[in-house]
Amino acid sequence: MHRDIFDEIRRIQRELDRLLSDILRTPLWAPPRRTRATLAPEYREPLVDVYETDNEVVVVAELPGVNKEDIQLSLYNRTLEIKAETRREEAERPYQLERRYTGFYTKVSLPAEVDPSKAKATFRNGVLEVKLPKLEAVRKHSIKVE
DSSP states (O other): OOOOHHHHHHHHHHHHHHHHHHHHHSOTTSOOOOOHHHHOTTEEOOOEEEEEOSSEEEEEEEOTTEEEEEEEEEEETTEEEEEEEEOOOOOSSOSOOOOOOOEEEEEEEOSSOBOGGGOEEEEETTEEEEEEEBOOOOOOOOOOOO
16 A cells, blocks of 8 residues: 555654644643553554534544444543554464554544533444534623622
8 A cells, every 4th residue: 555655744743743732731740641652552543533613523533443332432621532442353373464453542632622421423434433512612791790
């Protein structure tokens, strides 16, 4: 399979942006977070797109080879955590094994506050789509002084 070199450069740039964002957002005295690198080397980071509309944030992730039952989603603060396990049939006498990963793992920073109680997720043909309605903005209220 041939990949465009510019796609790879953009992927590296996104990863560097995410890492730098994590560094700047985390105080220096904070304990280290559990990341994909500390989970297990067999996990891969899925390809993820994040879209924002006026009413919701949509996260789309490619999770090939995963069953719907093996996907775990967690939402905290403005972060969506995606973890998915893959299952491989054990061959009696394997001839060649190149796929050594056991699943996918990533943390996705969200561009807005969302309402987790109204979140909906679908999984079709190896593509996960999570729709997260935005929280209504806090409206300014006037207070009458008596």
